[in-house]
Amino acid sequence: MPVEREKYSRAIEDYLKIIFELLEASGRVSTKQIAEALDVKPASVTGMLQKMSAFKPALVNYRKHHSVSLTPEGRDIALRVIRRHRLIERFLQETLGFSWDKVHEEAHRLEHVVSDEFEKRVAEVLGDPEFDPHGSPIPTRELEMPEHSQKPLSELDKRERAYIREVPDEDEGLLLYLEEVGVVPGARIEVLERSPYDGIMTLIVMGQLQNAVLGPSITRRVFVEKKR
Secondary structure (H helix, E strand, O other): OOOOHHHOOHHHHHHHHHHHHHHHHHOOOOHHHHHHHHOOOHHHHHHHHHHHHHOOOOOEEOOOOOOOEEOHHHHHHHHHHHHHHHHHHHHHHHOOOOOOOOHHHHHHHHOOOOOHHHHHHHHHHHOOOOEOOOOOEOOOOOOOOOOOOOEEHHHOOOOOEEEEEEOOOOOHHHHHHHHHHOOOOOOEEEEEEEOOOOOOEEEEEOOOOOOEEEOHHHHOOOEEEEOO
16 A cells, blocks of 8 residues: 655655665665765664654664665655656756756755646656656656666776766766766767776767766766667
């Protein structure tokens, strides 16, 4: 049975969303990771996890000094928030003309307040898109995350080719730079050089006059799909 959305606060939705994203990234989630991601004190995280684990039904599986996981109910809420967020990003960009570096914060504010009917209408207007403007997959209406095969750009070797699939969405300055050098979802790239000492990569970006030079702090967060 679907969890009633109105029962839960914005803070709880934010916690569930970040836990899901951290689990997707690393497979394990600690209170320290959550605290760093949400910029709150570890004691606050512990209190919230205890609260969410005491709900009926529980939203998280939590024991002190152990990793955190989501229950089926918590996962559904996280995916519902992520779906709303990414649909709103597409709507803001395609329908209202927002640039891709501005949609994340706007969507974060709106994801907690729009109605289910609004979400449904947005999806219909956009034609049920599979990805947001930054290449992140949009959960389906059934709250399933589409399968996608990708790896960090940092794992490519010299002369390997790939398509850019997903870029980080929270840093406006980085998004503007990636757009400037053509490293956007769908772009075809080839690794021209890769430093064995500091991981700096020089990329040929198809259709761009200049090569893109990216450090490891960026290439670890940009995801690609190998070109067949």
